[in-house]
Amino acid sequence: MMRPKQPARYTDLTEQTTFAGSMDATVATTILSIINAIYVFFTLIQFSYLFGSFALGLPEQFTYAEYARRGFLNWYWSLLINFTLLLVLLHLTKQSSAPVNRAIQILESLLVCCTMVMLVSAFIRMYLYEQMYGFTYLRVLTHAFMILLFVLFLVTLFRIWNKRIKLFKYYLLAGITAFVVINYANSDVLIARWNIDRYNQTGKIDVAYLATLSHDATPYLVQLLKAKDDSVRKVAENQLFGQKQMLNKPQAWQSFNLSNLRAKQLLNQEHLQRNQIDPSLSHEIYDD
Template identity: 40%
Template structure:
């Protein structure tokens, strides 16, 4: 019963924080309360948490804090998917019925199993707990009567919610009677009140059955002895087949890389293919090169995973694949940098840069794995991916885009003020500094228009965002004589 009451209390808080309010500081606050609820029965068992468990918890906390610190629309949308997904995986790692290692892909299935089928199996328990808690002191006859009364109240509630406002409109005396209702209740319209109640009921049930799916995990079967277990044969690729594949692929890559070196280090000095302009060379192919590098990375992972015992020639071919992929990534990086120099910096170009750097680190880990099998490749990939995603949330993408475009303006005199004005509130203080120092009337006009939009955003503490607050203060300071 405590778990059920806690679930509905958490749902009431969830409704208060997020109903008709944008997430702000309310998001990390709710994450903290959610973890208090989901682990309130652990008491002294927190010491069982592994290092990765604490690391994943830190990632979840840091990502939730971004709703109060930054205002980038891309990450605000992505994190609405990423944070719940990480919470589900975190719960599966710490409290899952089956102790699946966190680096095993099966942990995703374990998280989904608790989220859907095992939670749905707890619905009968919900009604059982309600029945026992409400009617345990009544005999069978009174239980039947109380059940019928409860059913009648369930049907009467929505009817009364419709009838009472109609009667209040029809009769002044009845309306004056209702005016004695506390002000905080009278603020709610019929639709809003119904929505809030439904919100609490739905989320309260969801929180309760999800918690119960971890409370009593199914009995685990006794581990079989080594003698009872047949050795599992790990699938492998024949070394001759793999060597032939890598020889063919690497031959093409080495030729391509040799040609790239002709232009890669001379493009900045004007050494370009015949008939190709600076902008065309910069624009052409960086997307394809990134795609090929990603394909190479997949080929590398398959080779490392299913090659069995690797000999000298195979390792050499894998090293060549890594080097060629690295050169392709560098070529794509340079081309994109040249393209940005010609056309400016945007969200998508920033994210492509970040992905290329991330892919380069993955290639480095793969190269270390070629050197020694002691490198835990899956663990390194997972930790690096989580750390990279968290870092790109905190690096300040909008501010960097604004700064780079303003630096480009200093060198070329070209600037797209309207695109810069579309950046989130994270970039506004940087743009205000530029407008004030340069006495840029057009930029000032655009920023003053932004102030109206910033003022229209909710001032409620639940939606407070430090970036929006700083942007508003910066624009107000700019307007002062």
């Protein structure tokens, strides 16, 4: 008697393609030990190079621009390698005996800490760069990105010691929070305020760059009309004179916003005129 034909069985592809727990704990320990030995050695030997910026000093052979860029590039590649390595190890490493598992946790934590040390160093380098050349969108966003990465590594550190933490969920939450904060923090106002504070301390400012910001920054640009430096005052007045002319032109109702209205009302209270100035004084060189 013929048996009824059994329906074909299909294997779930996710069962075939999953690699979770496929790396032996000994391999993971070896990789982490080698990587951490390199980082610890590098940090100890190059400590003065990495953290000379703590004393707000600068190595003799570097300009501020070179010092910041080199630190940022070193940090970028190290971060990329470390972040990828941590995620791979957290996902692939097999569970072993309690002592081995604890050793892996310690080594992974050490890798996170070394990476965060480099992140702090890069953060300070960028701060030095901003103090020397001023604040811009790109530099402020770079700082914000560093803070976000610091938070992500903290989450990863907690995940190392608590397997119940879902990395993707907290990464997504941190990313959304950072996006909301950046959009509602009004970067234009912060950049203008910090550059004005820097001008009061150093006497250096790029007035032309401030004029490219949104009209939220106009009240800070108006402050420069009282600047002691005559060239700064004239450049600021020229920029504000141009803004005043533009804001007083008839505009479609769709372009209305409160920022423009406040700037228009503020500038209409000022008696502005266009000054003849040396074109070389219209902006400060922001890079070296």
